[in-house]
Amino acid sequence: MKKEDVYIIGFPKSGNTWLSRLVSQILDSKIEVNSIEDRLNNSENGNRDDSSQFVIHKIHYIDNIKRLDKGRKIYIVRDPRDVFISGFYHNHRKYNNISPKAGVVIKHLFNYELKLLTRNWSGSIKDRISARFMDIARIIFLKKRLPLVGNWSEHFLFWSNFKNISIIRYEDLLDNPEACLCQILEEQNLPYDIETVRKAIDSQSFDKKRESFQKQGDSLNANFMRKGKKEGWKDDLTPEQVDYIEHHHHDVMLRLSYISNK
Numbered sequence: 001m002k003k004e005d006v007y008i009i010g011f012p013k014s015g016n017t018w019l020s021r022l023v024s025q026i027l028d029s030k031i032e033v034n035s036i037e038d039r040l041n042n043s044e045n046g047n048r049d050d051s052s053q054f055v056i057h058k059i060h061y062i063d064n065i066k067r068l069d070k071g072r073k074i075y076i077v078r079d080p081r082d083v084f085i086s087g088f089y090h091n092h093r094k095y096n097n098i099s100p101k102a103g104v105v106i107k108h109l110f111n112y113e114l115k116l117l118t119r120n121w122s123g124s125i126k127d128r129i130s131a132r133f134m135d136i137a138r139i140i141f142l143k144k145r146l147p148l149v150g151n152w153s154e155h156f157l158f159w160s161n162f163k164n165i166s167i168i169r170y171e172d173l174l175d176n177p178e179a180c181l182c183q184i185l186e187e188q189n190l191p192y193d194i195e196t197v198r199k200a201i202d203s204q205s206f207d208k209k210r211e212s213f214q215k216q217g218d219s220l221n222a223n224f225m226r227k228g229k230k231e232g233w234k235d236d237l238t239p240e241q242v243d244y245i246e247h248h249h250h251d252v253m254l255r256l257s258y259i260s261n262k
Contacts, residue, residue: 005071081233
């Protein structure tokens with residue numbers, strides 16, 4: 001049976017993993033990711049029915065435009081002020097429980113990463129070096145560049161222009177997951193029943209999922225799930241850092257109601 005593709009798309013650290021897991025459980029479908037190293041989602045697949053008519057793709061960028069055009073598409077977007085905090089701790093996990101305002105060293109490192117993340121998504125130093133070598137190799141041997149994620153605003157503007165794409169804010173999914181999930185499932189003509197949706201919301205809740213990983217001794221997945229709340233930036237960012245992000249992403253933040261006209 002040829003499976004139907006369902007794409008869960010978002011800028012990194014925007015809730016892609018959570019939404020992928022929710023939709024995967026509701027449709028009892030496996031999650032396909034770009035890398036076999038992505039334990040965060042591959043670990044889920046043993047519990048899913050391989051006979052499902054759907055396959056879930058968690059992506060941040062285009063890898064197959066023709067296939068993607070035919071699939072169902074759901075885009076999740078998150079406040080960039082929280083995205084950049086999550087991105088920083090993802091790249092520098094040894095500082096996971098330290099505030100960016102805790103000291104001179106971490107504050108300067110955070111400001112440096114903030115400038116990088118505002119311009120273009122980048123992973124750890126190891127990831128950047130690896131991606132750079134892969135980029136050079138592809139240019140030399142395949143005459144192609146690796147697809148880039150781009151910056152937060154560019155990412156949203158690019159994907160929001162696709163036809164038949166459902167857009168959901170991470171914050172709205174946090175506040176009212178049942179209504180948001182039912183809305184996007186209906187928009188994408190995906191089958192569901194309300195009890196299955198409620199069970200998925202319960203079992204994929206942030207606290208339960210992290211506790212489950214901790215009990216399994218899966219520190220990678222447990223540490224990946226840092227806080228998951230909204231408006232954490234109010235505690236973690238300085239006024240200057242907030243101004244920097246809002247200046248660079250003003251138009252899209254305004255469009256998505258993350259800020260208001262002053």
